[in-house]
Amino acid sequence: xxxxxxxxxxxxxxxxxxxxxxxxxxxxxxxxxxxxxxxxxxxxxxxxxxxxxxxxxxxxxxxxxxxxxxxxxxxxxxxxxxxxxxxxxxxxxxxxxxxxxxxxxxxxxxxxxxxxxxxxxxxxxxxxxxxxxxxxxxxxxxxxxxxxxxxxxxxxxxxxxxxxxxxxxxxxxxxxxxxxxxxxxxxxxxxxxxxxxxxxxxxxxxxxxxxxxxxxxxxxxxxxxxxxxx
Ligand SMILES: CC(C)(COP(=O)(O)OP(=O)(O)OC[C@H]1O[C@@H](n2cnc3c(N)ncnc32)[C@H](O)[C@@H]1OP(=O)(O)O)[C@@H](O)C(=O)NCCC(=O)NCCS
Numbered sequence: 001x002x003x004x005x006x007x008x009x010x011x012x013x014x015x016x017x018x019x020x021x022x023x024x025x026x027x028x029x030x031x032x033x034x035x036x037x038x039x040x041x042x043x044x045x046x047x048x049x050x051x052x053x054x055x056x057x058x059x060x061x062x063x064x065x066x067x068x069x070x071x072x073x074x075x076x077x078x079x080x081x082x083x084x085x086x087x088x089x090x091x092x093x094x095x096x097x098x099x100x101x102x103x104x105x106x107x108x109x110x111x112x113x114x115x116x117x118x119x120x121x122x123x124x125x126x127x128x129x130x131x132x133x134x135x136x137x138x139x140x141x142x143x144x145x146x147x148x149x150x151x152x153x154x155x156x157x158x159x160x161x162x163x164x165x166x167x168x169x170x171x172x173x174x175x176x177x178x179x180x181x182x183x184x185x186x187x188x189x190x191x192x193x194x195x196x197x198x199x200x201x202x203x204x205x206x207x208x209x210x211x212x213x214x215x216x217x218x219x220x221x222x223x224x225x226x227x228x229x230x
Contacts, residue, residue, distance in 0.1 A: 016064070016101055016102040016104065016105030016106075017064075017099065017100065017101035017102070017105055017106065017109070018059075018060040018061075018063040018064055018099075018100050018101075019060070019097065019098070019099045019111070019213065019220070019222065020056040020057075020059045020060040020063070020097065020098050020099075020100075021056065021095055021096070021097050021215055021218060021220070022052055022055060022056045022059065022095070022096055023052070023094065023095060023096075024048050024049055024052040024091060024092070024093060024094055024095060024096055025048065025094070027048065027051055027052040027055050027096070029051065029052075029054075029055035029058070030051070031050075031051055031054060031070075032054070032058075032068070032069065032070040032071075033069070033070030033072075034070060034072060035050075035054055035070050035071065035072065035073075038050065038072075038073045039051075045093060048093075049091040049092075049093065049096060050091075052091060052095075052096035053089040053090075053091050053096040053097075053098060054070075054071050054089075055096070056089070056096045056097060056098035057071045057079065057087060057089060057098040057100060058071075059098070060087065060098045060099070060100035061082075061085065061087075061100055064085065064100060064101075064102060066082060066084060066085055066100075067082070069082050071087075071089075074165070076164055076168065076170060078161070078164050078165050081100070083103075084102060084103055085100055085101060085102055085103060086100075086101055086103055086106060086107065086108050086109055086165070087099060087100035087101065087109060088109050088110045088111040088158070088161045088162065089111065090111050090112045090113045090157075090158075090161075090220075091113070092113055092115050095113060095218065097111055097113055097220055098111070099111035099222055101224070105226070106224045106225060106226050107166070107225050107226060107227060108162050108163070108165055108166050108224075108225040109162055109222065109223065109224050109225065110157070110158035110159055110160065110161030110162030110163070110222070110223040111158055111161065111220060111221070111222050111223075112154040112155070112157040112158040112161070112220070112221050113154065113218065113219070113220055114150050114151055114153075114154035114218075114219035114220065114221055115150075116147070116150050116219065117150070118146075119146070119149040119150060119153060124149045126174065126175065127149075127152070127153055127156070127174035127175065128149060128152045128153070128174070128175075129175065129178050131178070132152055132178050132179040132180070133145060133148045133149065133152065135179065135180070135181060136148040136151055136152065136179065139181060139188075139190070141190065141212055150219075151212065151219070151221065152179060153174070154219070154220075154221040155179055155190075155192075155210045155221045155223065156174050156177050156179075157221075158210070158221045158222060158223040159177055159192050159205075159208055159210065159223045160172055160177075161223070162208060162223040162224070162225050163201060163204050163205070163208075163225070166200075166204055166225065167198070167200045167201050167204055169197075169198055169200065169201050172197065172201060175195065176194060176195050176196055176197050176201075177192050177193075177194060177195075177197070177205065178192065178193050178194075178195060179191075179192060179210060180192065180193045189209050189210075190209070190210040190211075190212075191205075191206065191208055191209060191210065192205045192206075192208045192210065192223075193205055193206065204225065207225050207226060207227050208223055208224070208225055209223070209224045209226070210222070210223050211223070211224065
């Protein structure tokens with residue numbers, strides 16, 4: 001089942017990137033190199049999710065022809081990839097996702113699983129702007145306010161993971177990032193803008209593209225960073 005899903009998604013993203021979804025509970029793959037160091041004190045469910053995420057990453061790397069290797073962990077919790085690629089990982093207790101891309105295609109990427117958990121009105125006010133929820137509905141990316149809130153939450157997690165390896169900015173609040181519609185040579189797309197963000201994050205956000213992905217019952221959000229030469 002995993003390889004069928006991997007194959008369909010690989011082509012959807014781009015020829016230089018691969019998005020892999022795999023089950024957590026059925027993952028029999030092991031860890032590589034120093035990877036076990038990062039979960040030596042972890043509870044079993046965390047070990048399973050970490051392991052499935054690394055497994056998904058290696059499946060994606062294999063699809064791109066990248067040699068089998070460990071995916072280590074940086075001081076901020078971010079995955080550390082071999083030089084030629086960038087990538088991101090997300091997991092729930094059931095599924096792990098890895099999004100991996102060649103550096104020539106993207107300089108950084110982020111991914112998050114939108115698990116459709118309920119978001120109260122109060123939390124929605126803390127993490128979203130009403131304008132961006134309206135925009136997600138108007139663009140047809142989401143069909144109702146509830147799913148728009150979930151999407152916005154996941155999109156910002158994906159953006160956070162995408163920006164972190166470039167800016168090392170840990171203190172980025174949800175309301176400091178706003179989902180916006182942008183227009184490029186290939187038409188309009190979903191991007192991000194900042195509100196009271198540090199300078200390096202402010203220069204980073206305009207180059208972000210947010211991509212909603214549907215995979216069976218799963219909703220996944222990818223964020224890509226590709227600085228254009230102007
Ligand atoms: C780090 C964070 C993004 C992880 O997201 P999550 O929904 O809790 O968990 P997910 O399963 O989706 O992602 C976990 C994976 O994120 C990755 N990750 C963790 N910290 C990261 C960082 N600083 N940068 C990039 N990726 C990171 C790791 O690969 C991790 O999995 P692993 O530990 O097994 O390798 C989240 O916990 C967090 O701290 N967010 C900060 C606040 C925020 O998102 N603000 C948004 C404003 S734009």
